[in-house]
Amino acid sequence: MSEESCDDFVKGAPTGNAHFERLATDLEARLAAGFEQPWIEGDFGRLALAAFAYQYEHNPTYRRFCDGRHATPGTVASWRTVPAVPTTAFKHLDLISAEGDGADLVFLTSGTTRGGASHGRHLVPRPSLYRAALLSNFRRHVVPDVDAPPLLSLVPSPDQAPDSSLSYMVGAVADEIASDAEWLVSGDGAIDLARLQEVWRDVISAGDPVLLIGTAFAFMHVMDAVSPGSLEPLPDRSRIMETGGFKGRAREISRGDFYERLSSATGVPTRRIVNEYGMTELLSQLYEETISAGADPGSGHVPPPWLAVHVLDPTTLEPVDDGHQGLLAFFDLANLGSICHVLTEDVGMVRDGKLHLSGRHPGAEPRGCSRAMDELMVDRVGQ
Amino acid sequence: MSACAFEAWCLPGGVDPPGLAEPSEGGESSFRLLAIDPDWLDGLIDALANAREGLRGLGAAQLAKVLGQAGSRFMDDDDPLRQEALDRLPATSGLSAEMCRTVLDGMAANWSEGRLTTLLVDELGGPQPLDGFVDQGGPQTMAVGARLCVQIASGSVPGVGVDALIRSLLTKAPTLLKPGLGDVVLPVLFARALKEVDPSVAAGLAVVYWPGGDGALERTALTRADLVTIYGSDETVRGLRALAPVTARLVVYHHRTSVGVVGRAALAARVAGATASDIANAVALFDQRGCVSPQVIWVEEGGEVTPSAFAAELAKALEAAEGALPGGRLTKEEASAVQQLRGTAELMAASGAGVDLHHGGVASWTVVLDPGGGLEASCIGRVVRVVPIASASDLPGHLAPYAPHLQTVGVAGLGDRLGALAEKLASVGVTRIAPFSAVPFPTASWHHDGGGPLRDLLRWVDLEGGS
Numbered sequence: 117m118s119e120e121s122c123d124d125f126v127k128g129a130p131t132g133n134a135h136f137e138r139l140a141t142d143l144e145a146r147l148a149a150g151f152e153q154p155w156i157e158g159d160f161g162r163l164a165l166a167a168f169a170y171q172y173e174h175n176p177t178y179r180r181f182c183d184g185r186h187a188t189p190g191t192v193a194s195w196r197t198v199p200a201v202p203t204t205a206f207k208h209l210d211l212i213s214a215e216g217d218g219a220d221l222v223f224l225t226s227g228t229t230r231g232g233a234s235h236g237r238h239l240v241p242r243p244s245l246y247r248a249a250l251l252s253n254f255r256r257h258v259v260p261d262v263d264a265p266p267l268l269s270l271v272p273s274p275d276q277a278p279d280s281s282l283s284y285m286v287g288a289v290a291d292e293i294a295s296d297a298e299w300l301v302s303g304d305g306a307i308d309l310a311r312l313q314e315v316w317r318d319v320i321s322a323g324d325p326v327l328l329i330g331t332a333f334a335f336m337h338v339m340d341a342v343s344p345g346s347l348e349p350l351p352d353r354s355r356i357m358e359t360g361g362f363k364g365r366a367r368e369i370s371r372g373d374f375y376e377r378l379s380s381a382t383g384v385p386t387r388r389i390v391n392e393y394g395m396t397e398l399l400s401q402l403y404e405e406t407i408s409a410g411a412d413p414g415s416g417h418v419p420p421p422w423l424a425v426h427v428l429d430p431t432t433l434e435p436v437d438d439g440h441q442g443l444l445a446f447f448d449l450a451n452l453g454s455i456c457h458v459l460t461e462d463v464g465m466v467r468d469g470k471l472h473l474s475g476r477h478p479g480a481e482p483r484g485c486s487r488a489m490d491e492l493m494v495d496r497v498g499q
Numbered sequence: 500m501s502a503c504a505f506e507a508w509c510l511p512g513g514v515d516p517p518g519l520a521e522p523s524e525g526g527e528s529s530f531r532l533l534a535i536d537p538d539w540l541d542g543l544i545d546a547l548a549n550a551r552e553g554l555r556g557l558g559a560a561q562l563a564k565v566l567g568q569a570g571s572r573f574m575d576d577d578d579p580l581r582q583e584a585l586d587r588l589p590a591t592s593g594l595s596a597e598m599c600r601t602v603l604d605g606m607a608a609n610w611s612e613g614r615l616t617t618l619l620v621d622e623l624g625g626p627q628p629l630d631g632f633v634d635q636g637g638p639q640t641m642a643v644g645a646r647l648c649v650q651i652a653s654g655s656v657p658g659v660g661v662d663a664l665i666r667s668l669l670t671k672a673p674t675l676l677k678p679g680l681g682d683v684v685l686p687v688l689f690a691r692a693l694k695e696v697d698p699s700v701a702a703g704l705a706v707v708y709w710p711g712g713d714g715a716l717e718r719t720a721l722t723r724a725d726l727v728t729i730y731g732s733d734e735t736v737r738g739l740r741a742l743a744p745v746t747a748r749l750v751v752y753h754h755r756t757s758v759g760v761v762g763r764a765a766l767a768a769r770v771a772g773a774t775a776s777d778i779a780n781a782v783a784l785f786d787q788r789g790c791v792s793p794q795v796i797w798v799e800e801g802g803e804v805t806p807s808a809f810a811a812e813l814a815k816a817l818e819a820a821e822g823a824l825p826g827g828r829l830t831k832e833e834a835s836a837v838q839q840l841r842g843t844a845e846l847m848a849a850s851g852a853g854v855d856l857h858h859g860g861v862a863s864w865t866v867v868l869d870p871g872g873g874l875e876a877s878c879i880g881r882v883v884r885v886v887p888i889a890s891a892s893d894l895p896g897h898l899a900p901y902a903p904h905l906q907t908v909g910v911a912g913l914g915d916r917l918g919a920l921a922e923k924l925a926s927v928g929v930t931r932i933a934p935f936s937a938v939p940f941p942t943a944s945w946h947h948d949g950g951g952p953l954r955d956l957l958r959w960v961d962l963e964g965g966s
Contacts, residue, residue: 180849202842208873209843209850430834431861443835459842461835 136214136241139170140452144245147422147450150252155421164195164424164447167456175213178455195447196426196435200457203397206236211454214241219453221246223281225396238281238396241453246399247288249450253420254289257403258357258390262325265354267294268315269301270330270338276303281396282359286329294327301334309341316347325353328382331360332374339381349383355407356384359392375413386413393417393473397458399450402471416470422449427466428459441465441474504531505587507683507708509690512698514546514705529591530683535709537719543705544723547673548647550703554671557700559626563615565700566665569692570610573603573685580688587684592657594786594827599657601824602785603685606658609943610665610689619669621944622953629670632962639962644670645726645748648956651717651739652686653730653752654679655788660686663728664704670956673703675720679730683708718742726750726956750955752948755790755906758797758898759935760891760920761809765912766802771812774911777935779816781909782883783864784939786827790948791907791931791938794878797888797897799912806887807855810868814857817864817881826863826881833879837863840878847874872897891916895923902928906948909935 143163146153169189172179182188182199192198201211203225212219219239240246259265267290272280274287276299290297298315301307319326328350330338335358356378369377375386387406391413394401402417402425419425426435427442436442445459463474507530510516517539520532554562572578581603588599608614619626623642632639648667652660660678664686667674678686686706694701709716721727721742729739730752743749759781765774781793796813798806829837844867847854855868863880872886888894891913898905905928913920921932930949931941944952 177846177850181846184845184849200842201846202839204839205843205846207843209846211846430831430838431829433838441831443831443838459838461832461839463831463835 133174133214135170135174136453139166140242140245143167143422143449143452144242144248147245147248147252151256151421160421160424160449161195163422163449164198164456165189165192167449167452168192168195168198170452171213171455175211175455177209178211178213195424195457198447198457200445200447200459201455202459203236203395203461206238206397208236210237210239212239212241213455214453221284222279223284223396224279236396238399238454240399243284245450245452246284247292249400249420249422250285250288251292253401253403254285254357255293256420257405257408257418258355259293259327260408262327262353262355264293264295265325265327266319266322267297267327267329268312268319269297269299270307270328270334271299272301272303272305273297273299281399282331282394285394285401289327289329295324301330307334307337307341309338312338313342313347316350320348320351323351325355326350328354328356328384330356330358332358333360335378336369336374339377342381344381347381347383353388354382354384355388355390356382357390357392359394371414389413391417393471395460397460398423398446398448400446400448416467416472418470419446423447425466425471427464430463433459436465439465439467444471444473505529505591505684505687506531507687508533509687509694509704509706510543511546511550511702511705512694513702514543520709529587530708532709533707535707535716537715540716540719541723543707544647544675544720547675547703547705548723550699551646551671551673553699554644554668554673554703557671559619559629559669559671560616562669562671562700563619563626564612565697566668566693567610567612567615568696569689570607570615570661570665571612572692573607573610573689580692584684584688588657589827591684592681592827593829594657595825598784598786598824598827602657605784605940606662606685608940610661614943615665615669618666618943618952622951629957632960637961638964641960641962642670642954642957643960644672644957645724646672647724648672648674648726648728649720649724650674650676650728651731651735652676652678652682652728653732653735654681654683656785657682658685659730660706661689663730664689664706666952667726667728667956668700668704670953672726672956674705675724676704676706677717677720678706678708680708680710714738714742721747728752728956748956748958750950752790754904755948756901756904757789757791757793757907757909757938758795758901758905759793759909759911759938760797760888760894760913761799762891762910762912762914762916763799763802764914766799766804766809768803770912771802771804771809772816774935775809775812775816776819777911778813778883778909779820780824781935781938782881783817783820783824783826786829786863787879787881789939791941793883793907793909793935793938795884795886796909797886797891797894799891800887800889802912806870806885807868810855810866810885811857813883813885814864814866817866817883818859818862820881821859821862821864829863829880834863836878837865837880837882840867840874840882841865844869844874891920892923894920895927898924898927898929905929907931907933907938909933909938911935 185199187199219241220243221240223238225236271286274283277283300312379386391404400423402419405411424447430443444462444464447457465472518534520534572580589596627633628642632641650663660682664674664676690706726748727743728750733754736753798809844856853870858865865882867884869884908929
């Protein structure tokens with residue numbers, strides 16, 4: 117958090133910040149070029165250290181935090197040794213590294229603690245950087261082979277859920293990638309089943325491949341609510357992006373069973389269901405390569421070149437070897453406006469360049485926008 | 500599964516065990532488990548139910564004697580049973596060897612005939628109401644134990660399962676205990692000891708562990724019970740409650756939080772170190788897994804030692820405790836929670852929020868000075884927050900958010916303010932107020948979570964118009 121309060125940022129005091137603008141503009145161009153312009157050895161490391169130097173200089177709280185760990189731009193030689201902030205810190209501090217431009221977006225994490233609701237928030241001073249990061253990655257892993265598919269979204273629209281980074285992301289996809297978008301879930305978690313069935317018929321008669329996006333929980337709801345076989349198979353080359361999980365929910369099914377059920381309900385083969393892994397605290401996402409590389413579902417997530425992951429021993433925070441489980445930490449260049457290096461509560465391992473998640477651990481709070489929406493649905497169902 | 504894996508059951512004589520369960524992946528390799536199905540469990544419960552008449556035929560004083568004979572073996576350094584307990588406990592509980600010894604000493608002290616006799620006196624005025632109708636001024640009354648007590652325990656603190664089964668047997672109730680994974684060894688060893696001391700009493704006790712699953716076994720067991728004791732997280736309790744018959748009496752120990760308050764008198768320079776040491780011991784015992792383990796300490800401002808300096812004292816004391824009672828293993832998830840808290844506290848300190856952080860590096864002990872009181876405190880390990888408070892009399896207001904889960908408040912340096920404060924704390928929901936030195940090991944007769952350790956297990960029968 118810089119010295120000003122968050123509210124000052126939200127209001128904005130556009131005095132400009134040349135350092136941020138220069139870095140962000142360069143980075144945004146790299147991200148927007150996406151996977152067309154290859155990242156060569158050293159690109160990430162160089163940009164990561166530049167981002168650290170910027171954040172160290174412009175975020176006084178983070179600077180003192182780093183000083184306390186004797187890690188400064190002068191002493192740190194690798195992104196791996198840049199001090200990481202824990203995801204929990206987003207609940208207590210506004211970790212913004214920008215001066216004067218204001219936070220154009222504020223995303224809330226979900227979460228309920230013993231003491232009651234407790235939201236973290238991620239302030240995003242430059243939404244265009246987030247858009248560049250999410251769009252090129254989404255194109256590569258979800259729609260590399262179709263142009264402008266119609267979007268059916270089981271995630272609320274950004275208008276309905278302005279605090280949700282997931283809604284923002286799907287909104288960007290609707291704006292920039294999809295031919296048109298149908299928002300089938302309201303901000304309070306209600307699914308419009310009648311409308312779903314109507315547009316389902318429409319897209320089938322149009323015959324173009326469809327892009328269907330939702331949380332795993334929302335898909336379960338839809339499948340529970342419609343009678344089996346009542347939805348005709350979606351057109352050929354349709355695809356599904358699903359995110360979130362069931363851990364800790366009242367009902368849990370295995371990933372394999374869920375995909376089978378989802379596939380048979382929608383007619384989309386499991387090979388065209390893509391799992392996205394992301395969190396509000398990170399502006400970049402990881403995807404499984406089911407569509408982009410013909411990988412099996414469950415065979416691991418890949419980060420884009422501007423996001424690095426490493427696995428740390430939970431007790432010492434020292435790196436563990438590939439193939440061993442530990443806590444996941446991410447260095448996300450798209451987080452230039454907040455803090456790039458984030459220590460999560462998630463457990464997993466890296467093997468052959470892919471991230472294998474062990475599921476959000478049972479003690480961790482539900483978190484992430486998909487869970488926030490899930491909670492609303494649970495509340496509604498309980499009524 | 501190693502050859503020396505521990506058999507996670509002890510059955511009454513005459514009950515044949517089913518086959519062994521396939522070794523499962525994960526954390527149960529220290530144990531051999533039985534492959535239990537609901538039919539077999541029903542048969543076991545039949546056998547327990549048949550033992551009730553035998554138990555009821557014994558006097559409560561005699562039961563205290565028999566149970567005390569078995570329990571005392573855990574206090575005898577030369578007894579192979581105690582040796583086996585000390586050998587098995589570190590691997591199965593996750594606590595260090597030194598900690599296991601201290602915990603066993605503290606828990607088993609309450610398992611002697613003397614302590615059980617005292618428990619009968621404290622709770623019932625003596626053994627007589629369990630043995631027949633007694634005159635108590637009004638109608639004659641008699642205390643009758645359950646036909647079948649089913650206990651599902653949590654395993655966070657070794658010995659809790661034995662406490663539970665001793666109490667129900669003392670009320671002459673046949674008892675089926677499913678211990679928690681971290682507390683399998685002591686109840687099984689106790690049951691074996693009981694078989695040696697008196698097989699007829701042991702005929703009313705079965706200890707058997709099975710992994711939680713679809714609830715079919717729990718349903719089978721609970722359906723037969725007229726008394727159900729549950730220790731566990733709120734989630735566990737919620738699930739099991741729904742399985743118990745509506746007519747069964749439920750004794751529930753759900754998630755609890757304990758805290759402490761330090762008054763100015765305990766902050767004088769010459770005593771502050773000792774105060775910190777008592778608190779550190781209370782935090783370190785059970786690696787903070789106990790419901791009695793303090794999580795937050797409110798420290799009065801205006802004392803000779805400031806809250807900030809006291810946090811540093813407490814850190815010193817926890818470092819010392821690490822030497823005497825080394826911390827045990829944390830799971831990845833527990834260690835992760837500690838890292839999240841430490842990193843967040845570090846950032847808050849850097850933000851100028853007045854937060855200060857002390858910690859033990861790879862040792863889990865962590866002290867956070869948290870003037871805003873906003874950090875969450877649900878870490879396992881040895882993680883304690885120090886929150887400055889203008890006056891101890893303000894404490895009840897601060898506790899309101901914790902109220903449904905409050906248990907013990909450790910106290911120091913309150914002098915004659917204690918009585919008035921205790922009344923207010925009682926009203927908020929606290930069930931135990933104790934000096935920090937006594938916090939870890941309550942007496943056998945304590946009103947655990949506000950109930951009577953024996954009285955909660957009994958049905959009182961009135962005989963009116965008797966002679």
